[in-house]
Amino acid sequence: MTTPTADWWREAVFYQVYIRSFADASSDGVGDLAGIRSRLPHLVDLGVDALWITPFYPSPMADHGYDVADPRDVEPTFGDLSGFDALLADAHAAGLKVTVDLVPNHSSDQHVWFQEALASAPGSPARARYFFRDGRGPDGSEPPNNWPSVFGGPTWTRVPDGQWYLHIFAPEQPDLDFANPEVVADLEETLHFWLRRGVDGFRIDVAHGMAKPDGLPDMAPAEDTGLFADDGPGDLRFDQDGVHAVHRRLRAVLDQYEDRMAVGECWVFDDERLAAYLRPDELHLAFNFRLLTADWEADSLRSAVQHSLAAVAPTPAPACWVLSNHDRPRHVTRYGGGELGTRRARAAALLQLALPGVAYVYNGDELGMPDVDLPDEALQDPIWERSGHTERGRDACRVPVPWSGDSPAYGFSTTPDTWLPMPAGWGPLTAEAQAADPGSMLSLYRSALALRRSSSAFTGEDVQWLPAPEGVLAFRRSGGLVCLVNLSGAPVPLPEGEVLLASEAVADSTLAADAAVWLQG
DSSP, X not given: OOOOOOOTTTTOEXXXXXXXXXXXXXXXXXXXXXXXXXXXXXXXXXXXXXXXXXXXXXXOOTTTTSSOSXXXXXXXXXXXXXXXXXXXXXXXXXXXXXXXXXXXXXXXXXXXXXHHHHHSOTTOTTGGGBTEEOOBSTTSOBOSSOOBOTTSSBSEEEOTTSOEXXXXXXXXXXXXXXXXXXXXXXXXXXXXXXXXXXXXXXEETTTTOSOOOTTOOOOOOOSOOXXXXXXXXTOTTXXXXXXXXXXXXXXXXXXXXXXXXXXXXXXXXXXHHHHGGGSTTSOSEEOBTHHHHOXXXXXXXXXXXXXXXXXXXXXXXXXXXXXXXXXXXXXHHHTTSHHHHHHHHHHHHHHHHHSSSEEEEETTGGGTOOOOOOOGGGOOOHXXXXXXXXXXXXXXXXXXXXXXXXXXXXXXXXXXXXXXXXXXXXXXXXXXXXXTOTTSHHHHHHHHHHHHHHOGGGOOSOEEEOOOOTXXXXXXXXXXXXXXXXXXXXXXXXXXXXXXEESSOOBTTEEOTTEEEEXXX
């Protein structure tokens, strides 16, 4: 076994590419692997260290790729294996690491295994890879338990022979049973397949899933029991102790290769429970979503930072900071939208990038992209249909990235008919327009990432909180960096030190409201 020697990921800035929305090279209105390859210079100029590419595997796209029919191939919409290899080679030549999404909790209902299960009898080995159960009630017409689906409705679907199968998400995403050795072995083979091709690591979808309690008992009814809730012990669908055995098997595969890593999507808000995923023989990193879910308020953000650091303190892992992703409203919109939301997002970028550990930037964060209020007929997220059109889902944060020009598709594609419609008026938001503006969000990100990479001020794994006026966050890194974020609503005086970078112009030794500054202390 080869022991990893370089923890390149410990202070890395990862860039999340939501493949459908990043860049379209085939002119069909959907992003693809060749599109990513064509935009690598943008990522090099931005200054990120690594990519995380969302699922590009064969899929019927019931959940836009998170319903995987074959985890060891490429969906033709996105390209082919040779195209992936070319992207990987170009990224590595440009000094960028490449990580890919792993979706182990469930398969597509079009996966050969599930199709075999449907064609097989109850109690067969084919059904044992999933959770097929008899129903309750005198004729088995009631679901086996009361669990709700994250996407709305029950978490069970009945098949013609009367049995039911479990799907924590959409019916097209049946859950796999990781108590079955065949399921674990197949996941290990998927890991080897991509690691042998040269990928640098994985983002593990629903990393707190993959284990279900014995007997699948009913759970206590709760108003919020979904993936995005602060789910406590009453939610039996996630964070079961058995999941850690799966992560140890994953880590054992990764440790057979040099310098590879895995980050888990763990919606676990208890610090001790989250730390369990980061034991030395489990995940290298786990997203801590406290910063992503915090309000734009000093106490809320400070608590998010403190809990995130406390969670990783007893583990070998650094903290892992996220402001936006493909599942949550973009932070420009969360922080108020428009000019106010953009101003706060600029400050939040400096907060995120000043903190010790790993940062993830969602495609479009560097442009200050907002959510888009899409018309009902454009919505595609399964949440929209499953909720009976009461929840609009996640499409608003998935609109394609604008690259150039003054009208849709802004250089994303040669067709204006993109998979989600792009709004008018985004000319000033494009990467091309912002690259020429030293005061733009893109220029701020480029400057911040260059400083983060080159300055010795960004060293040390702890933060020291500094005295500050009410409504102001102030902390120092051991390397000397001081970060000040002003959420007080009024200008505040700057402390002593050389200004390295500010989200808004610094005048008269004061920092404006909803602004942040980096100082060399």
